[in-house]
Amino acid sequence: MPDLTEVYGEHCKVEQVLVRAFGFERVFVRAGANALLRAAIDAYAVGYPVHSFGAFNCRMTTGGTSWSAHAWAAAVDINPSQNPYSSKVVLRTDMPDAFVAAFTRHGFGWGGAWHGTIKDAMHFSLAPTEGGDGVHEPFDPHLQDAADAAWRGHPLAPPPAPKEAGVTAPPWAHEHPGDVRSVHAGCQTVTTWQQRMQDRGWEIDADGSYGADSEQVCRAFQREKGLHIDGVLGQDTWRAAWETPIT
Numbered sequence: 001m002p003d004l005t006e007v008y009g010e011h012c013k014v015e016q017v018l019v020r021a022f023g024f025e026r027v028f029v030r031a032g033a034n035a036l037l038r039a040a041i042d043a044y045a046v047g048y049p050v051h052s053f054g055a056f057n058c059r060m061t062t063g064g065t066s067w068s069a070h071a072w073a074a075a076v077d078i079n080p081s082q083n084p085y086s087s088k089v090v091l092r093t094d095m096p097d098a099f100v101a102a103f104t105r106h107g108f109g110w111g112g113a114w115h116g117t118i119k120d121a122m123h124f125s126l127a128p129t130e131g132g133d134g135v136h137e138p139f140d141p142h143l144q145d146a147a148d149a150a151w152r153g154h155p156l157a158p159p160p161a162p163k164e165a166g167v168t169a170p171p172w173a174h175e176h177p178g179d180v181r182s183v184h185a186g187c188q189t190v191t192t193w194q195q196r197m198q199d200r201g202w203e204i205d206a207d208g209s210y211g212a213d214s215e216q217v218c219r220a221f222q223r224e225k226g227l228h229i230d231g232v233l234g235q236d237t238w239r240a241a242w243e244t245p246i247t
Contacts (some may be wrong), residue, residue, distance in 0.1 A: 002069040002127035007134045009034070011071040017139055019055075020148060023156040024155070026055035026227070027072040032126045034075065035107045037143040039124075041150045042102035048095060049157030052079050059229050061118070062219045063087070073127035074132075081160065081247035083121035084113070085220040089202050093121035107133035149221035162245030169242035171234045180233040184210035193233060196241045197221065201215040211242065 008014045008029050016027040021040040056073035060066065062085050082091075083093045090091050102108050103124045108130020111120025136243035146211035174180060174189040182190055184190060187208045194206040197217055204217045215231040220231045225240050 002066065002072070002074075002129050002195055003125055004069065004072040004074055004134070007128075007136060008072045008074060011067045011109050014074075016056065016073050020144060020151075022050040022053050023102060023151065023154065024053045024210045026053065026103040027073055028055050029126070031136040032074050032107075033139050034137055034143050035126065035133075037147045039103040039106040039108060041143075042105070043099055043229050044150050044154060046096055046099045046102060048099040049080055051159045052077075054078075054079070054080075057229075061105060062223055062229070063118070063216055067126040069125040069130060069132075071214060072127075074127060075123060075130075077122040078124065080086075080122040080224040084224060085111075085122070085216075086203065087117055087216045087220075089117050090203065090229040094237065095121065105129075107135040124136075148160050161247055162247050166243040166245050170241045182188045182209050190214065190233070193241060200241065200246050205224075 004010065007188055014116070015030045017030040017033050019026055019028045019036055021035050021036060043162065054077040055070065057070040059068050059071060061068045066142060083095060085200050086092065091112055095112075100112070104110055107125065107126060108124040111118070111123035111125070111130065113131065114120065126135050128134045135144065170192070180187065180190060186207065187210065190208050190210045191208040194204050194208070194214065198206055202217050202221065204214060218233055218237060219231045221241070222237060225244055227236055227240060
């Protein structure tokens, strides 16, 4: 579980710097920004198309048990639809080995290499508990100049074509006003959502029980689709399960 307080300071309040990488502008922890820029320069030579690049987010981990390395602006998520989170030892990624190596050689841990049941192939982190080196050094603005020069001429990657278009979501019809949270059993609304998530390719049992596994899938889906990550099956998450394209 990442806790970078001793390395970078208090979560959500670390000193940050605006970094340009892969055609995006993102804030990153200032003391780790050199590592990100070095990784980006090496990654550009690989040619892997990056269409989604997330960094700072003051939130908990996908598992919901501790603060995420994103809360310290010390991690990036790349192309989540092709490199999804799994809590069942399933690694799905289209990243070339050379692209991953561009990050790991500069102090990032890769979620696709984690031991245990969690695989998080989109995720590169400086947190030592996630395989990172906890890089801490003064920011060098000349590295940003070098990264800009290395990126020049690269087009911004388009998102992948959806495998299936979104459809109109069925009406929200839960017996509680607004959402499903914590342990919840024998619920048709939960079953319907679980079946839809199965259709989308997520590993989840359609048993009507909203327990830890369902909450983790909910958090991972919210993260992939840019929703508020709280692990709660509410109306926004319900609609997105049907209306966002399957990628």
